[in-house]
Amino acid sequence: MEPAINYCCTCAAPVSLRVPQGDSLPRHVCDVCGAIHYRNPRMVVGALPLWEDRILLCRRAIEPRHGYWTLPSGFMENQETIAEAAARETREEACADIELDDLYTMISVPHINQVHLVFRARLLKAEFAPGEESLEVALFDEASIPWDEIAFRTIAITLRHFFADRAAGRFGFHVEAIAPPR
């Protein structure tokens, strides 16, 4: 959850929630300096790194979903590109260097204000290790994917697309959206 906006981060005066002139949605507007504090969706960018026919997964050492498996991915940072974000997250979480292939899935998750992106990628060497945010890093073939212990629905969707596309002999680019779980 993002911190609540009660005060202006620039001048510390109280803010009001109102529709600025020329806008159509309520924003947090500073009553004193007039600064408008927008909130927008964030990108979570990752990679699906292959070594031969196996996929690198990381077991999460942090919340949410501590102990569950995921593809290396995380929040995109300012001053980087989406490709740089995917490579950085893979280095940080799996201590692995990759070569990126095409962008593969882009899944909007509007109820949590996120968009999840995954690139297909290849490990440059069969060398990897848990980074600070991982308990364990390992390669999985299709039969051994721990489907009941995948951390996030967008990751499970991406893995399912990968196996289906690989079986079909053609990798598409998948743009989707998911609703809240019931």
Added chain:
Amino acid sequence: MEPAINYCCTCAAPVSLRVPQGDSLPRHVCDVCGAIHYRNPRMVVGALPLWEDRILLCRRAIEPRHGYWTLPSGFMENQETIAEAAARETREEACADIELDDLYTMISVPHINQVHLVFRARLLKAEFAPGEESLEVALFDEASIPWDEIAFRTIAITLRHFFADRAAGRFGFHVEAIAPPR
């Protein structure tokens, strides 16, 4: 430019710029309540709406680039998908309804902490008009595109891809990044 972070937006105490435990980059952290105020890239989402062989462009009524031409596009909002953002921006800026085709370009602009996305799209009717943020809305064929008056480089790149792909008879998906202008 985003407002400077000098104070905590939750409790109004001063913030320090420091690397939180387990993190690798400096963040604005509240000295009193401990809230971490992240800043991340924003998505600017738009459409390339076609009517027959012509493209809908909007002349901007707002800064930056007042008076210059652009595809309908703008900041993605919380609680929406990328497809909903593209359709909403087209309604707001061009009073036009579209049917989205595939996502077409995704261009990282790291020096301004943005990622620009454009969908190909078709106008449902030849009905459009300037919204509040547009001076003028019009259809352009390839020969009449006002290349010297296009508002943003990512829009010019998208238009050039479109004409090249159309001539080649095949529309790809283009993932790129641009550096600051010299």
